[in-house]
Amino acid sequence: MEGQIIANGFHHAYWGFPIATYFWLVGASAGSFVISTLGWVFGVKKYKPTAFFASNMAIALLMIVPLILIIDLGKPFRFFHLLMLPSFSHWSAPMIWGSCFILSYPVGMMFYSYFVYKKNEKWARILGILAVVLALCTHWYTGVVIQLNPSRLPNHASVAPILFLTGAYVSGIGLLNILLWIRNRFVGPKSQVSSGLIADMARLMLYGIVFDLFLLWNEFLQMTYGLGEEHTMLYDVLLGPFRWPYFYLEIIWGLVIPLIILIIPKINRQLFWVLLASFMCATGVYGMRIWWVMASFYYQGHY
Amino acid sequence: MGERVYGFNGVSPSAGKPGRKRYAMVIDLRRCTGCNACTASCKTAYDVPLGESRIWLMEAEVGEFPNTKRNVLPRLCNQCDQPSCIRNCPTKATFKHPDGFVLQRYNRCIGCRTCMVACPYNARHFLPEHRRDPRNPRNVADKCDFCIVRVTRGLAPICVDSCTGGAMIFGDMNDPESEVSRVFLENKTFTLRPEQGNAPQVFYIGLNEQIADPEFAFHHRSAQLHARYNTFKRNSEVGGEMAGNIIDTDMGFFGLVRQALRNYKTFFKDAPHKIFRGLF
Ligand code: SF4
Numbered sequence: 001m002e003g004q005i006i007a008n009g010f011h012h013a014y015w016g017f018p019i020a021t022y023f024w025l026v027g028a029s030a031g032s033f034v035i036s037t038l039g040w041v042f043g044v045k046k047y048k049p050t051a052f053f054a055s056n057m058a059i060a061l062l063m064i065v066p067l068i069l070i071i072d073l074g075k076p077f078r079f080f081h082l083l084m085l086p087s088f089s090h091w092s093a094p095m096i097w098g099s100c101f102i103l104s105y106p107v108g109m110m111f112y113s114y115f116v117y118k119k120n121e122k123w124a125r126i127l128g129i130l131a132v133v134l135a136l137c138t139h140w141y142t143g144v145v146i147q148l149n150p151s152r153l154p155n156h157a158s159v160a161p162i163l164f165l166t167g168a169y170v171s172g173i174g175l176l177n178i179l180l181w182i183r184n185r186f187v188g189p190k191s192q193v194s195s196g197l198i199a200d201m202a203r204l205m206l207y208g209i210v211f212d213l214f215l216l217w218n219e220f221l222q223m224t225y226g227l228g229e230e231h232t233m234l235y236d237v238l239l240g241p242f243r244w245p246y247f248y249l250e251i252i253w254g255l256v257i258p259l260i261i262l263i264i265p266k267i268n269r270q271l272f273w274v275l276l277a278s279f280m281c282a283t284g285v286y287g288m289r290i291w292w293v294m295a296s297f298y299y300q301g302h303y
Numbered sequence: 304m305g306e307r308v309y310g311f312n313g314v315s316p317s318a319g320k321p322g323r324k325r326y327a328m329v330i331d332l333r334r335c336t337g338c339n340a341c342t343a344s345c346k347t348a349y350d351v352p353l354g355e356s357r358i359w360l361m362e363a364e365v366g367e368f369p370n371t372k373r374n375v376l377p378r379l380c381n382q383c384d385q386p387s388c389i390r391n392c393p394t395k396a397t398f399k400h401p402d403g404f405v406l407q408r409y410n411r412c413i414g415c416r417t418c419m420v421a422c423p424y425n426a427r428h429f430l431p432e433h434r435r436d437p438r439n440p441r442n443v444a445d446k447c448d449f450c451i452v453r454v455t456r457g458l459a460p461i462c463v464d465s466c467t468g469g470a471m472i473f474g475d476m477n478d479p480e481s482e483v484s485r486v487f488l489e490n491k492t493f494t495l496r497p498e499q500g501n502a503p504q505v506f507y508i509g510l511n512e513q514i515a516d517p518e519f520a521f522h523h524r525s526a527q528l529h530a531r532y533n534t535f536k537r538n539s540e541v542g543g544e545m546a547g548n549i550i551d552t553d554m555g556f557f558g559l560v561r562q563a564l565r566n567y568k569t570f571f572k573d574a575p576h577k578i579f580r581g582l583f
Pocket residue numbers: 379380381382383386387388389405421422423424425426427446501
C-alpha cells in the first residue's frame with residue numbers, strides 16, 4: 001500500500017474536538033433543562049428552587065454552541081443556507097432538522113424562564129412542556145446526525161440517540177450540581193440551594209448512570225458478536241488508541257466510580273462526595289463524545 | 304441540462320431514457336499496472352491540494368514469497384445512483400446530474416463536511432484555505448466530477464485518457480454499442496462495498512476481495528506506512544479539515560490532551576481567516 005504515499009491517498013478526520021465539545025454542551029444544556037422543568041411541569045415541588053437557575057444555565061450553554069458550530073463550518077457566513085427552507089435546505093439531511101431545533105429551543109427556554117421568574121404557573125407549565133420536547137429533540141438530533149451514516153460502523157447503531165440522551169441527562173445534572181454549589185457561595189442564605197437538594201439530584205443522576213451502563217453493556221455485547229470491524233473496535237476501546245476516551249474516561253471515571261460513590265449509603269449524601277461524583281460524571285461524558293465523533297473516522301480512514 | 308436530482312430512489316435518473324446519457328466507468332484490474340498516471344494527471348488538471356486526491360491507488364501485497372502478488376485498486380468517486388453524500392448534504396450543494404455525474408456547487412456549500420462523513424468510499428475531500436491559484440474555491444468540499452467539463456466537450460475523463468494500461472473504460476451505458484456497455488456485458492464486474500447500497504457506477508473487473516475490504520486494508524498496511532501516515536498527520540498544516548486526525552501511536556492520556564490542544568489550535572488559527580477573508 002506504499003503507493004498511497006505517492007498518491008497522497010490519505011483521508012482525514014473531518015470532525016474533531018470542537019464538534020465533540022458542541023455535543024457535550026448541547027447535552028449538558030438539555031440535561032439541565034430537564035431538571036429545570038421537574039418542578040414546574042412535572043410537579044415535583046422540591047425541585048422548584050433550581051428551576052430558574054437551571055434554565056438560565058441551559059440558555060447560557062446554548063449561546064456558546066452555535067458559535068462553535070458556525071466557526072467550524074468552512075464558510076461561516078453561509079450558515080443561513082441551512083435556514084432557507086425549502087429552496088436551499090435539503091429536507092432529508094438530519095442537520096436541517098437540527099438547525100430548526102437549535103433555533104427554536106433557546107426561544108422556548110427564554111419564555112419558560114420568563115414565566116418562571118414571574119411565577120406564572122400556567123404558562124410556565126405550557127412552555128415548559130414545549131421547551132422540554134425541543135430540548136430532547138435538539139439532543140436527539142446530534143445522535144442522529146452521526147447515526148445516519150451507514151458506512152461509519154461504530155456510529156451506525158440505533159442505540160446512538162438514546163445513548164446521547166442518557167449522557168446528556170447525566171452530564172447536565174453533574175454540571176448543574178457543580179454550578180449550584182458555586183452559586184451558593186455568592187448568594188444570600190435565603191436563595192441558597194440546600195445540600196440535601198443537591199444530593200437528591202445526584203440520586204436522579206444515579207438512575208441515569210445505571211441506564212447508561214446498561215446501554216454500554218449492550219454495545220459491548222454487539223461488539224463481541226460482531227464482524228471484523230467490530231472486533232477491531234472492541235480491541236481499540238479496551239487496549240488500543242481509544243482506551244482513554246472510552247474506557248478510562250467514560251466508563252471508569254465517568255460512570256463506575258460515581259456509581260460506587262452514589263450507592264455507598266454513608267457518603268452518598270455528603271456534599272463533598274456528591275459534588276465529586278457530579279464532576280466526574282460531567283467530565284466523563286466528554287470522553288463518550290470524543291469516541292462517538294472520532295472513532296468512525298479512524299476506522300474508515302485507511303480505506 | 305435537465306433538472307437536478309436530489310432524490311434517493313436508487314435508479315439512475317437517465318437509465319434507459321432515449322436521448323439521455325448514462326455515464327459509467329469500468330476498470331479492468333487485470334490491465335492496471337499501478338503506474339499512478341491517473342493520479343498525477345488528475346492532480347495537475349484540477350489543482351487538487353496537497354494531501355488530497357480525486358483519484359488514488361490502493362496497493363496491497365498478499366501472499367508469502369515466492370507466491371506473492373501485488374494488487375492495485377484505482378479509487379475515485381463512484382458517482383453513485385443512490386448517493387449517501389447527497390442525502391446527507393443539508394444545503395443541496397451536491398446533486399446528481401441526470402446524465403450520471405454527482406456534482407458539487409461551490410457557491411452553495413457551507414463546508415460542514417457532512418457529505419464526507421456520509422460517503423462510504425472516502426471519495427470527498429476538503430479544499431484548504433490556501434490554494435495554488437487564489438481564484439479557486441476554498442474551504443468547501445470537493446470531489447471527482449467524472450471530468451464533466453471534458454466529457455460534455457466530447458473528450459474522455461483525464462484519468463481515462465492518461466491510463467497507460469488501457470484499463471479504464473468510460474462511456475454511455477444507455478448506448479448498447481458503446482465500448483463500456485460491451486465490456487460491462489461481456490465480463491463479470493464488481494463494485495466496492497455493495498452492502499452500503501449506494502449503487503456505484505464505477506465497476507471493476509477482477510476485483511480482489513482482499514483489497515476491496517476496508518477491514519483488510521486497515522490491518523494490512525505495513526508498519527512503515529503506518530508510521531508515515533502518523534507523521535503526515537502530525538505535521539500537516541493545511542487547515543481546519545485536519546482537525547481531529549488521530550495519531551494512534553500517541554493515544555495515552557497526555558497524547559489525548561496534546562491532540563485536543565493541537566486540534567483547538569488549528570480551529571482558532573483558522574477562524575479569523577474563515578470569517579474575515581473567505582467571506583463569500
Ligand atoms: S462515491 Fe461518495 S462522493 Fe461519490 S457519489 Fe458515492 S457517496 Fe457521493
